[in-house]
Amino acid sequence: MERTTRIPPFLQKAAITVILGCAAYLTTTVTGQPEIWRLTISIFIGGASLIVQFMTDFDRRLGVVESSLTSHSEDMKKLVDGGFSRINEATRLFGLVEGSALRTDAVTQLVRNATEIGVGGPDIIYGFAQAEISRLAQLMKDLHGGQAAYDGEDHDWLLTLTGSAAVSIDATSTAMDTDFWPTELGRRYLRAQREAIKRGVRVRRLFIVAHPELLQDERIKAVCRSHEDLGVEVRVAAMCTLPPAAMLDPVFDFIVFDGGVSYEVSPALGSEHTPRPVVAKTTLDVREGLVRDRVHRFNDLWEAGQ
Structure with missing residues (x-):
């Protein structure tokens, strides 16, 4: 060329x-x-x-x-406007946090610790942290909407709610699941209930059995004694002895914490190979009307127990 x-x-x-x-x-x-x-x-x-x-x-x-100066000025204006916009958004969000019932230090600690995740570490840690933050954000959104659901059997919600209870824990068990309490989750749940009782929380548990003769079953009595030894108020009721008002709705497991949130489990179809009932879905419900109905329902069932 x-x-x-x-x-x-x-x-x-x-x-x-x-x-x-x-x-x-x-x-x-x-x-x-x-x-x-x-x-x-x-x-x-x-x-x-x-x-x-x-x-x-x-x-x-x-x-x-x-x-060039005009272009640079426009770029600087956009940069400054964007910076102030982000600052305003951060200030607005922090103001919302301060105005909420949540502890400000806990939220800021979450943000601060989240910014340190993934620095110099493997990509999978960053992905895992991102998934957990997204899950927590979705949980907050669902609770604001009145109901949150979890596919399968939950571990964290049950223990956290028990550890957060300040007044009362009212629980029903529709199946005498004697295999649950010796499990790791069962033992942790019992320890959490014991600590709640030490804080002055009233814990009531109603076991609902299918037939009246099961009221004298030794395994059932043993489970009841293990709860009573921890300070849990225990009663047992048979399905056929429940009042008509309590039978208007399907009988299922639920726990009401402090009269403000209902923790409910939906069973899945089990088989002869499953050692205990399988939980298909766990639901947290904070809708005032539904929780009020659960409180009334538990009181009716509790009166029918012995």
Whole structure:
């Protein structure tokens, strides 16, 4: 490829100045002007052309600078506006946190610790942390809407609610699941109930059996004694002895914490190979009307127990 040689701008200006000066000198020579005028006019025209070239070049460069400054100013304005927008959003969110019932330090600690996740670590840790934060955000949204659901058997909600209870825990068990309490979750749940009782929380548990003769079953009595030893108030009721009002709705397991939230489990179809009933879904419900109905329902069932 043939390379094109570009003449430097200064040489271009000098060449134009010389050409115009020579042209002026020739013109004044043809017209018979004195030597002093020929030189004066040639120098004047050459100098004027040089000045015009420099001014033209200066104006072009000034236009480029103004355009660059305008673009830079717009970029800076967008950057500043975006920064203030983010600051305003952060301030608004922090104001909402301060105005909520949640502890401000706990929320800020979550944000601070979240910013340190993934720095220098494997990508899977970042992905795991992101999934947990998204899950927590969804839980907060669902609770605001009045109901949150979890597929399968929950562990964390049950223990956290028990540890957070301040007044009462009223629970029903529709199946005498003697295999549940020796499990790790069962033992942790019992320990959490014991700690709640030490805090002054009243814990009541109603076991509902299918037949009256099961009221004298030794395994059932043993489970009841293990709860009573921890300070749990225990009663047992048979399905056939329940009052008609309590039978209007299906009988299922639920726990009411502090009269403000209902923890409910929905069983799945089990088989002869499953050692204990399988939980299909766990639900937290904070809707005032539904929780009030659960409180009344538990009191009716409790009165039918013995």
